[in-house]
Amino acid sequence: MHINLNKNYKFKCINCGFESQKETFKCPKCGGPMQIIYDNLAWVVDSKIPSMWRYKSLLPEANKLISFNEGFTPIRKIFGVLSKLETNNPTGLYADRASSIIVSSFKNKIIETSYEEDFTLSLAYYSKKAGIKLRVYVMPDNVDPQDLIAIAKLGSEILFRNEIEKSGLEYENPYTIEGLKTISYEIYEKNPKVDKIYVPAQSGTLVYALSKGFYELRQMRKDFNEYELIAVKLHHANTPEILNYSKYRIKISEVSSREALESMISLSKRGFNLKPLASAAYALARIEGNGISIITGSRKISxxxxxxxxxxxxxxxxxxxxxxxxxxxxxxxxxxxxxxxxxxxxxxxxxxxxxxxxxxxxxxxxxxxxxxxxxxxx
Ligand SMILES: [Zn+2]
Incomplete structure (x- = not known):
């Protein structure tokens, strides 16, 4: 049925350049984050598929495709600001793009992970569908209780731990980057008349992924009009280190907590239940104009x-x-x-x-x- 493209790619450290043909999540040399680099990139889109899997040929090989039609999210105006509504994803979160690739690529019957807000819930949802057992390590003082209930209901195993100890699959991994970069592809495909893309930045993985998507588009498409990619952080937060390694220019901007909170309140009037950071990109887009803000996710019913x-x-x-x-x-x-x-x-x-x-x-x-x-x- 589908075109069988010869997919050649390798895993490469974003920090030191270490390369591996094998699936590698953390660089064995420097501990840096890994990403996937393709030998040949060609812009092939299956326009019949209304999900991020329309870009299947530009994504890692799926062992068994697990999809709830994530991605292909709409761009709408909210109080005059163009916004890409990642809230339209199956669990209401941009992280669904990552989860779909992770569980589709995974060859084991069990995934171990440490709880991370939003990401773990999305991953639990996809793991259930894939028939993969998800084992979640949770620090009792550092968990959203609503998330925990939902994760448990989805059949994941929950193990409590008292110290911070990252183990197993983390949110920042090569498959997450591949899933999230499809946001850039979708923006390019829809071709809205804007100059700037505003993205909330906490760990920086989302912005980095978009920069990778745009970098690949620059290589593949002569007609690609460069966007100014803006990572928006809260005033007091640090600049994520991963942004220093992008091959596509990322501008770093910040908004005050007050501006983020004001946007959070105004977005709530449209039914978006966002956190301050998720509202920060929208806040800046509203101030500066002529851009798209990425609305990363909405909490479920409280x-x-x-x-x-x-x-x-x-x-x-x-x-x-x-x-x-x-x-x-x-x-x-x-x-x-x-x-x-x-x-x-x-x-x-x-x-x-x-x-x-x-x-x-x-x-x-x-x-x-x-x-x-x-x-x-x-
Ligand atoms: Zn390295």
């Missing part, structure tokens, strides 16, 4: 919303008693008493919990999802 959620969930299940497929918009019209965003959130949760199935369909250039009750949940 405790206080859970009562309302269970009512809404019951109504949605009732609607699906006829076994027809529907879009979120159609459900919203039928129920006629909830917000469209509330419906989206609930549908997402129900898909994660296995109560509903979803499938994307392409309508023109837009990806639209239809939902139905999976047979085994009837």
């Amino acid at each position: 405790m206080s919303e859970s009562k309302k959620y269970s009512e809404l969930k019951r109504d949605i299940i009732n609607i699906f008693s006829d076994n027809k497929k529907r879009t979120a918009y159609e459900i919203w019209l039928e129920l006629n008493k909830y917000s469209l965003r509330g419906i989206y959130k609930s549908l997402n949760m129900m898909v994660i919990n296995g109560e509903l199935c979803e499938e994307p369909i392409l309508k023109g250039q837009r990806k639209i999802k239809v939902y139905w009750r999976c047979e085994d949940s009837l």
Whole structure:
């Protein structure tokens, strides 16, 4: 079915240049982060696939493709600022792009990892689907309890530890970079008329991945118009070291905590439940103008919303008693008493919990999802 491209790539240390043909997550020479370098890069896009896997030929070999149609996220205006909505990913997080590649490439039956906010939840979701056991090491004082519940519900094993000790798979690894770089590809493909891309920077992995995507585009595409890539950090935070090694220029900017919090509040009025750092890129994009901000992720429904959620969930299940497929918009019209965003959130949760199935369909250039009750949940 798919074009069988001869994929030749190697793992290379971002810091010292050490190379290996074998899968390597940390440089054995200097401990630096590794990335994947391809021998031949060619821009081949399978435009029928409404997910980041449309760039399959530019990604590492999938052992068995595990996808919930992550990526191919929309760019929309929020209060006048163009924003790439990573919140539209299956678990509401940009990290889904990384998880999909990780579990697809993984050859073992078990993944060990230390808890990292957002990333671990996404990875647990994908591991479940892949039939891979996820073992998560957690420091009790350093965990989001809501995350922990969700991770446990997804069947991951949780082991408590008292000291910080990174072990097993970390968020920063070559597959994560490959997954996240597809954000750059999507921006190039949609070709919005902007000069700047604003990206929140904490560990720096996301910005680095986008810089890799743009660097590869520069090599592959003559018509590639360079964007100014801006890593946005909070005023008091350090500049992530990995950004020094990018071959594509990254500008480092910062916003004050106050500016980030103001944006966080204003975005919450549009239903985005973001953390201050995630709002920082948007804050700067709003100040400077003519750019796209990457909205990295939204926290799922909180405790206080859970009562309302269970009512809404019951109504949605009732609607699906006829076994027809529907879009979120159609459900919203039928129920006629909830917000469209509330419906989206609930549908997402129900898909994660296995109560509903979803499938994307392409309508023109837009990806639209239809939902139905999976047979085994009837
Ligand atoms: Zn090295």
